[in-house]
Amino acid sequence: MSTMSRGWDAIVVGGGHNGLVCAAYLAKAGRRVLVLERRHVLGGAAVTEELVPGFHFSVCSYVVSLLRPWIIRDLDLPRHGLEIIPLEAAFSPLPDGRSLCRWSDPERTRREIAAFSKRDSEVYPEFGKKMGQLARFVKPIIDTPAPRPTSLSPLALLDMVKLGRRFQDLDRDLQGTLVKLMTMSAADMLDEWFESDVLKAPMSVSGIIGTFLGVRSPGTAYVLLHHYMGEIDGAFRSWGFAKGGTGAISEAIADAARRFGAEIRTEASVASVLIRHGEARGVVMADGEEIRAKHVVSGLDPHRTFLKLVGSDHLDESFLATIKRFKMRGSSGKVNLAVDRLPYFASRPGDATCLRGDIAIAPSVDYLERAYDDAKYGDFSRRPFINVVIPSIVDPTLAPPGKHIISCFVQYAPYAIKEGAEHWPERREAFGDAVVDTLAEYCPGLKESILYRQVLTPWDLEQEFGLTEGNIFHGELSLEQLAFQRPAAGWAHYKTPIERLWMCGSGTHPGGGIMGAPGALAARAMLKKGGS
Amino acid sequence: MPIPSPFHPRTSVLCTSYLWKEWAGYHAVRSYETSHEREYLAFRHGAGLLDVSPLCKYEVKGPDAGRFLAYVTVKDVTKLGLGRVTYLCWCDPRGHVLDDGTITRWDDDHYRMTSADPSYAWLHRNARGFEVEITDVTEELAALALQGPNSRAVLAAVFGSELESLRFFRGVRAQAGRIPVEITRTGYTGDLGYEIWIPAQHALAVWDALVEAGAAYGLLPAGLDALDVTRVEAGFILGGIDYTSARKAVIPSQRSTPQEIGLGWAVGLERDPFIGQAALCREAREGARYAMVGLDIDWDELEHLYDAADLPPDLSPQAWRSSIPVYHGVVQVGYASSGAWSPTLKKNLAIATVEAAHAPIGTELAIEWTVDHARKTVKATVVPRPFFDPPRKRANVVHEAATSA
Numbered sequence: 001m002s003t004m005s006r007g008w009d010a011i012v013v014g015g016g017h018n019g020l021v022c023a024a025y026l027a028k029a030g031r032r033v034l035v036l037e038r039r040h041v042l043g044g045a046a047v048t049e050e051l052v053p054g055f056h057f058s059v060c061s062y063v064v065s066l067l068r069p070w071i072i073r074d075l076d077l078p079r080h081g082l083e084i085i086p087l088e089a090a091f092s093p094l095p096d097g098r099s100l101c102r103w104s105d106p107e108r109t110r111r112e113i114a115a116f117s118k119r120d121s122e123v124y125p126e127f128g129k130k131m132g133q134l135a136r137f138v139k140p141i142i143d144t145p146a147p148r149p150t151s152l153s154p155l156a157l158l159d160m161v162k163l164g165r166r167f168q169d170l171d172r173d174l175q176g177t178l179v180k181l182m183t184m185s186a187a188d189m190l191d192e193w194f195e196s197d198v199l200k201a202p203m204s205v206s207g208i209i210g211t212f213l214g215v216r217s218p219g220t221a222y223v224l225l226h227h228y229m230g231e232i233d234g235a236f237r238s239w240g241f242a243k244g245g246t247g248a249i250s251e252a253i254a255d256a257a258r259r260f261g262a263e264i265r266t267e268a269s270v271a272s273v274l275i276r277h278g279e280a281r282g283v284v285m286a287d288g289e290e291i292r293a294k295h296v297v298s299g300l301d302p303h304r305t306f307l308k309l310v311g312s313d314h315l316d317e318s319f320l321a322t323i324k325r326f327k328m329r330g331s332s333g334k335v336n337l338a339v340d341r342l343p344y345f346a347s348r349p350g351d352a353t354c355l356r357g358d359i360a361i362a363p364s365v366d367y368l369e370r371a372y373d374d375a376k377y378g379d380f381s382r383r384p385f386i387n388v389v390i391p392s393i394v395d396p397t398l399a400p401p402g403k404h405i406i407s408c409f410v411q412y413a414p415y416a417i418k419e420g421a422e423h424w425p426e427r428r429e430a431f432g433d434a435v436v437d438t439l440a441e442y443c444p445g446l447k448e449s450i451l452y453r454q455v456l457t458p459w460d461l462e463q464e465f466g467l468t469e470g471n472i473f474h475g476e477l478s479l480e481q482l483a484f485q486r487p488a489a490g491w492a493h494y495k496t497p498i499e500r501l502w503m504c505g506s507g508t509h510p511g512g513g514i515m516g517a518p519g520a521l522a523a524r525a526m527l528k529k530g531g532s
Numbered sequence: 533m534p535i536p537s538p539f540h541p542r543t544s545v546l547c548t549s550y551l552w553k554e555w556a557g558y559h560a561v562r563s564y565e566t567s568h569e570r571e572y573l574a575f576r577h578g579a580g581l582l583d584v585s586p587l588c589k590y591e592v593k594g595p596d597a598g599r600f601l602a603y604v605t606v607k608d609v610t611k612l613g614l615g616r617v618t619y620l621c622w623c624d625p626r627g628h629v630l631d632d633g634t635i636t637r638w639d640d641d642h643y644r645m646t647s648a649d650p651s652y653a654w655l656h657r658n659a660r661g662f663e664v665e666i667t668d669v670t671e672e673l674a675a676l677a678l679q680g681p682n683s684r685a686v687l688a689a690v691f692g693s694e695l696e697s698l699r700f701f702r703g704v705r706a707q708a709g710r711i712p713v714e715i716t717r718t719g720y721t722g723d724l725g726y727e728i729w730i731p732a733q734h735a736l737a738v739w740d741a742l743v744e745a746g747a748a749y750g751l752l753p754a755g756l757d758a759l760d761v762t763r764v765e766a767g768f769i770l771g772g773i774d775y776t777s778a779r780k781a782v783i784p785s786q787r788s789t790p791q792e793i794g795l796g797w798a799v800g801l802e803r804d805p806f807i808g809q810a811a812l813c814r815e816a817r818e819g820a821r822y823a824m825v826g827l828d829i830d831w832d833e834l835e836h837l838y839d840a841a842d843l844p845p846d847l848s849p850q851a852w853r854s855s856i857p858v859y860h861g862v863v864q865v866g867y868a869s870s871g872a873w874s875p876t877l878k879k880n881l882a883i884a885t886v887e888a889a890h891a892p893i894g895t896e897l898a899i900e901w902t903v904d905h906a907r908k909t910v911k912a913t914v915v916p917r918p919f920f921d922p923p924r925k926r927a928n929v930v931h932e933a934a935t936s937a
Contacts, residue, residue, distance in 0.1 A: 069878040073831065078877050078920065085577050088570065105566060136844045243577055394750065395577070396682070401748050 008293035016044025019299030021519030027260035048247025058245040080255035083243035089357035099347035117196040189221035214372030280501035301474035302487035330458035330470025333413035338452040361386035378418030415458035424459030473512025538735035561755035571758035578750025579680035594664040627811030628778035628787040674735035679725030682749035689745035722766020760851035767917025794824035823891035
């Protein structure tokens with residue numbers, strides 16, 4: 001039986017993880033859903049590719065933190081092959097040969113920190129407790145649609161995290177901390193708690209990932225909370241590697257969607273949304289084919305959705321201006337390495353257990369701020385912050401026996417370099433060299449062990465993965481672009497000014513990372529409001 | 533005082549946590565590290581190596597070996613093919629379960645039986661009239677469970693690639709160098725896995741070979757705490773925890789029939805007489821009073837209970853084994869006997885005994901849950917067991933040569 005003859009209820013543009021989650025929920029509710037993915041593989045930025053034979057890379061997104069447990073349960077993802085292996089350590093090597101490693105064992109972590117500051121080692125769990133309490137408090141925001149403020153008064157900032165009602169009940173002390181988190185920089189916030197730079201630097205970076213801000217920029221402290229959000233999703237830590245790479249997450253979701261009856265096509269490039277009388281009627285493919293549907297959902301970022309798929313003819317000036325103002329500003333790149341041996345970190349010779357998690361090249365707060373200085377003036381960081389993971393240690397299926405893959409998330413690599421973004425291809429290898437040179441300072445022998453190197457600049461992320469300006473989160477996760485302002489005030493509930501056109505990507509509430517919540521919440525909104 | 537198993541010289545050095553327990557009179561590792569998390573993950577993502585030597589093991593040989601075992605257990609094992617393994621239970625004359633375990637048929641007249649509790653006396657007592665020889669080989673035979681998705685690769689590296697084709701619930705004889713072992717594709721984790729039966733004097737050599745070969749496959753020595761979580765995910769029952777052996781029951785209500793513990797499928801009624809047959813036939817006609825079910829404890833409700841107490845959900849990473857009331861409305865209709873938070877499924881699971889009327893899949897019950905020292909109830913839905921059942925558990929390796937032939 002052809003479902004075509006009966007027509008599609010919804011077309012999802014983009015087979016990224018959120019598009020797939022949205023499709024799965026719609027199909028689960030009995031809707032006839034078609035997913036159209038431009039590339040030959042599913043997953044968008046959550047994708048695994050065998051770039052060289054035997055080496056499977058999580059090309060872009062490389063760890064999973066906040067994939068909502070209720071989505072895992074609703075879609076029965078473990079049955080479809082989802083396996084998440086928690087990170088076991090957070091390792092910070094220093095150029096002088098010392099290092100700090102934080103473990104899931106609190107006593108072990110305390111001893112590690114005490115080597116730098118006895119005071120910090122005892123404060124660390126107190127900080128964790130406070131962040132945990134606050135994370136529990138703001139967590140509902142990422143599991144429900146954004147609140148609808150009546151005004152954009154300064155108080156709305158608090159309303160945004162659903163505090164309005166409950167904020168008054170909060171402990172005075174917690175209230176104060178929360179306000180600080182909303183307004184301070186990550187570095188200033190951590191200064192209030194800790195004295196050791198070696199501890200503060202790797203902690204502060206969670207505030208800047210994916211933003212064009214520095215650790216001393218106001219507002220970055222809030223994102224620290226996200227780091228603790230995963231901790232309260234249930235017993236056991238939830239920061240982890242996906243077995244088979246992050247593409248395996250997308251595959252599991254796609255599998256679930258197919259089981260519910262969704263159809264998924266790859267190498268199916270959508271050119272535009274078919275709009276008649278201000279209403280979406282389907283899509284026009286790159287080859288001119290028209291596919292009609294009652295609803296169209298875009299998993300692409302807001303710029304792409306409105307400026308490319310819809311086009312300015314169909315949108316009013318003020319909305320267009322808002323979308324154009326929505327900050328994309330990609331600030332990071334990715335370097336993926338295939339190596340013929342396990343990297344050797346000079347600061348922990350012979351101890352591979354500290355490599356079973358994430359490794360932060362973030363030796364000091366000043367180092368991070370200096371990396372930002374380069375970017376502010378239109379260049380990539382000479383000595384960047386690098387978040388390194390070696391997932392083949394815990395998941396040997398990713399590389400041939402004895403060999404490994406190294407994933408380096410690199411910040412800063414501003415999209416708008418001073419030569420102009422289109423000149424990134426000429427600077428690509430120099431950027432790759434800066435990353436490898438930096439890492440090799442901690443990891444002697446690294447260069448000799450490299451079998452293959454892939455360098456992804458923000459320009460590449462845009463061209464290959466459709467991430468406008470290379471922004472990994474479909475728009476910066478800065479305070480003014482969150483919740484009811486994501487992607488635009490008045491349009492934070494997955495609807496768009498075009499009737500029957502919806503959004504479900506990371507550019508909608510609650511935002512980026514392999515979370516799945518935008519896709520699921522968009523599907524819910526569609527089923528509630530416009531579901532045929 | 534417990535005694536060391538044949539692997540003690542290795543396990544005692546590795547067990548840096550000093551977390552041990554007693555298992556059938558042996559020292560057994562609970563977890564090698566202070567948390568069993570990595571060992572659990574090895575079972576599910578790499579390979580875990582567990583010392584299961586304390587299992588009771590009996591050789592049953594002789595012309596009547598098959599007929600004898602068919603008489604003392606609930607299954608007609610004379611029909612078991614060579615090199616096959618079966619899981620079953622055995623009952624007293626009133627049809628109440630004494631123990632459960634596996635039987636492997638190694639030769640026409642040679643079977644091996646495993647049990648949780650010592651069963652020699654009971655086997656011996658019932659052997660009258662059978663030409664059969666029963667030997668307790670518990671101490672002579674060391675045993676290792678090698679479990680997890682990479683266990684096949686580790687096994688092949690040590691015992692040869694022909695082991696890859698060993699099918700689910702089959703056994704085969706193999707060699708590591710000159711050491712003869714028997715390997716069965718069985719286990720208690722509900723995953724791809726094997727059990728290796730080794731002459732005790734060669735125990736350490738086999739352990740060393742597996743650990744060495746396993747290094748490239750994420751193999752970790754694992755203890756009973758990690759096993760406990762996996763066995764709940766697999767939905768397997770545990771004698772002495774989820775049911776009481778008729779041998780140890782003090783009052784009638786503590787006894788269970790095979791059907792009441794979910795092993796009704798293992799019982800072959802229509803055949804030559806066996807111990808408990810009449811009672812089990814009667815039960816088959818009249819129906820069992822209780823049933824063993826899997827419960828999925830509603831996470832959202834649980835989270836709300838904690839939220840109301842201003843607490844984050846705080847579940848132990850350990851599996852639990854205590855009796856917890858299960859309700860239908862306000863009426864208690866049974867009890868949960870063990871459970872665990874499943875890190876893989878992100879679900880809070882329990883195994884429960886409930887009145888048969890409340891056993892159908894999808895039935896909504898409630899389980900008692902203590903939050904901040906106060907007793908509450910949470911919705912718990914009857915779901916099928918196994919809770920976690922990856923295809924790799926049963927999947928066969930098809931060799932290219934075999935498919936082209």
